[in-house]
Amino acid sequence: KKTGQMQRGGGSVFRSAIVLLSFAAIIITVSANCPLLRIDVVRDTLTPATNGLTNNDIINFIGSPTWIDPASTFWSCSFARSATAQLSTPGGDSGEFIAALAIYKSQLLSSLGIDTGKSDVTALFNSFISTISASRGWYYHTDATAMAKLSTAMGMPNLNINSSLSINATARQQLISLLVQPDYIGCTHTRSMVLYPDQYKVPVNLTQWYIEAFYNYMWDNPRGPSVLRNIVELESVPSTSEQRAVVTLEYDWSRTRSYDPCRSSRAPLILPTTSTMSVFVYEEDFVTGSLRQMVASFFVSLLKSRGVNAQLSSFLADMDTLVNSQFQTSTQLIVGSIPRYEVTLVLRGPASNIPVETSPPKWTMFMTFGSLGLLVVLLVLMIIYGIYDYKNKMVVFI
Numbered sequence: 001k002k003t004g005q006m007q008r009g010g011g012s013v014f015r016s017a018i019v020l021l022s023f024a025a026i027i028i029t030v031s032a033n034c035p036l037l038r039i040d041v042v043r044d045t046l047t048p049a050t051n052g053l054t055n056n057d058i059i060n061f062i063g064s065p066t067w068i069d070p071a072s073t074f075w076s077c078s079f080a081r082s083a084t085a086q087l088s089t090p091g092g093d094s095g096e097f098i099a100a101l102a103i104y105k106s107q108l109l110s111s112l113g114i115d116t117g118k119s120d121v122t123a124l125f126n127s128f129i130s131t132i133s134a135s136r137g138w139y140y141h142t143d144a145t146a147m148a149k150l151s152t153a154m155g156m157p158n159l160n161i162n163s164s165l166s167i168n169a170t171a172r173q174q175l176i177s178l179l180v181q182p183d184y185i186g187c188t189h190t191r192s193m194v195l196y197p198d199q200y201k202v203p204v205n206l207t208q209w210y211i212e213a214f215y216n217y218m219w220d221n222p223r224g225p226s227v228l229r230n231i232v233e234l235e236s237v238p239s240t241s242e243q244r245a246v247v248t249l250e251y252d253w254s255r256t257r258s259y260d261p262c263r264s265s266r267a268p269l270i271l272p273t274t275s276t277m278s279v280f281v282y283e284e285d286f287v288t289g290s291l292r293q294m295v296a297s298f299f300v301s302l303l304k305s306r307g308v309n310a311q312l313s314s315f316l317a318d319m320d321t322l323v324n325s326q327f328q329t330s331t332q333l334i335v336g337s338i339p340r341y342e343v344t345l346v347l348r349g350p351a352s353n354i355p356v357e358t359s360p361p362k363w364t365m366f367m368t369f370g371s372l373g374l375l376v377v378l379l380v381l382m383i384i385y386g387i388y389d390y391k392n393k394m395v396v397f398i
Contacts, residue, residue, distance in 0.1 A: 034067045034262035035348040037255065044340040053243050053277075058341050061279060065268035070290035074139035074229055078272075078282045078327065079188050079334055085269035088249075088281040089291065090327045091189045092139040096287070096295050096319075097128070098193070098210050099326065102202040103318050104299040111308045121209040126217060128298050134226040140214050141231040142186025150175075150184050162218065162230050172219075179215060180208035186232070189330045199329050201322060243277045246331050246340040250285040253347045262347050280335060282327050292319055 039062055041055040066085065075093050076086040089096060101124065105116040116124075132138050142161070151159045154175060167175060178184045185191040190207065197204040218224040249270070253263045267286035272279050296315045303310035331340070 034266050034268075036064065037346045037348040040252075040344040040346060042342045042344075044342075053245050053339055055341075057243070057277075058245065058247065058279075058343060061274075061277060062268075062270065062343060062345075065270055067262070067266040067268050069265050070267035070286060071265070071294070072136060074137045075287060075291050076139055076231075077141055077187055077189055078280050079330060080141050080231075081273050081278060083271070083273050085271040087267055087269065087286070088272065088283050089287040090282060090323060090330055091187060091193075092141065093291065094138075094140040094187075094210065094214065095189055095326070096291055096323065097125070098190075098202060098207055099319055099322050100292075100295045100299050100315075101206055101210065103315060103322065104303065105203075105206065107303060107308060107310060107315075108306070111303075112306065114306075116206070118205070118209045118212075121206065122213045122216070124302075125210065125213040126221075128295075129217060129221075129223075129227060131298075132227055134223070137229045138227055139229045139231065140187070140190075140211075144186075144232060146184050146186035147232055150178060153178055153184070161215075161232070162225065176212055176215065180211050185211070188334045189326075192330055192333050193326075196329070196333070200326050244279070244335065244338045245277075246280045246335060246338060247282070248327075248340070248342050249281055249283045249345065250342065251345045251347060256347050260347075268345065280331065284324065288316065288320060292316065292323070295319075 039059045041058050043055060068087075070087055073087065075089050075096070076082060077092040077095065078088045078090050080086075080092070091098065101116075101121065104124075108114050108116060129138060147159075147161060150161070151157055154171065156171075180194070182191050182194050185194060190211070193200045193202055193207045194204055197207070214228065214230075218228045218230060249268070253260070256262055267283060267290065270279075270281050270283070272281055293312075293316060296312060296319055300310045300312045300315050303315075
């Protein structure tokens with residue numbers, strides 16, 4: 001009888017520990033999102049009003065997004081017609097890398113008189129991708145139209161661009177030569193870079209060498225299939241009733257405390273396409289402190305190793321200027337004169353009468369470390385009582 005009571009007691013504690021741990025997990029998950037005080041929308045008055053979108057339509061479109069660590073996943077292209085919520089910047093991961101590559105090439109040439117060739121681009125890309133985890137991935141996208149053209153040109157109706165297993169050496173060379181041509185580049189932003197290199201301030205061969213390096217790594221390196229995300233967007237022609245807009249997304253964190261993770265390690269996932277609307281989103285503020293800084297740090301480190309007096313802050317400023325300019329160019333070339341909006345996500349902070357502190361208050365640190373300590377204790381208890389319960393059951397069975 002006592003054994004049965006002890007078993008029931010152990011099971012009760014075991015279940016209680018699970019409930020408490022689940023509750024703590026819910027709190028941690030909820031706290032990962034960043035509460036919005038409001039969404040401010042400013043429409044560009046110079047853009048013709050070619051559709052009926054209002055500021056409230058944009059606010060409703062943004063809604064209450066899910067916030068994630070921007071370093072934990074890949075960044076998608078602002079001009080991809082995706083039906084999945086995403087982090088967005090022109091060209092996605094690849095667009096940021098190409099922009100940084102152009103700045104690196106320019107600084108290396110002006111400082112040391114050394115040009116950047118095809119083999120250099122391949123080596124730079126391979127070196128950089130070796131630092132990217134499979135869980136994060138690296139993004140480049142095409143579309144169904146470009147893939148259909150490619151299959152026809154290759155005479156391979158069942159062509160799988162993500163695998164080279166069924167492609168012989170001769171066919172592969174032909175495939176690479178086509179993949180870098182505008183007709184077969186499905187990303188409209190990257191295609192425009194190849195068509196109008198002067199407007200994008202990136203040499204056409206630099207963009208094409210990047211594309212070639214991407215596919216060669218995906219086909220030849222054992223890590224390629226798991227790290228590189230060659231996403232085929234199922235592009236569709238917009239219906240005449242579809243509402244369209246261009247949104248530059250910024251944030252105002254002035255009300256938050258300096259140690260709030262929403263300041264530096266959170267970014268919103270935005271769904272760019274619905275059944276009635278396409279919004280081309282550029283998360284300008286969010287990409288600067290995450291993906292762009294990671295790529296810039298890689299190239300600045302290389303420049304310094306070669307004796308160039310490169311500074312991360314100035315390299316980042318150059319990237320900001322270049323990518324912002326490229327976004328404006330792509331907006332004009334790809335989507336034309338549709339309404340443009342500057343959207344600011346104003347993050348909720350402490351009450352106005354509470355001073356914003358530069359370091360966590362003692363009670364916050366106590367609660368944080370206290371909670372972590374409690375979780376550790378609960379885990380230990382759960383393991384101990386689990387073992388105890390198992391042993392008692394064995395005794396009863398025997």
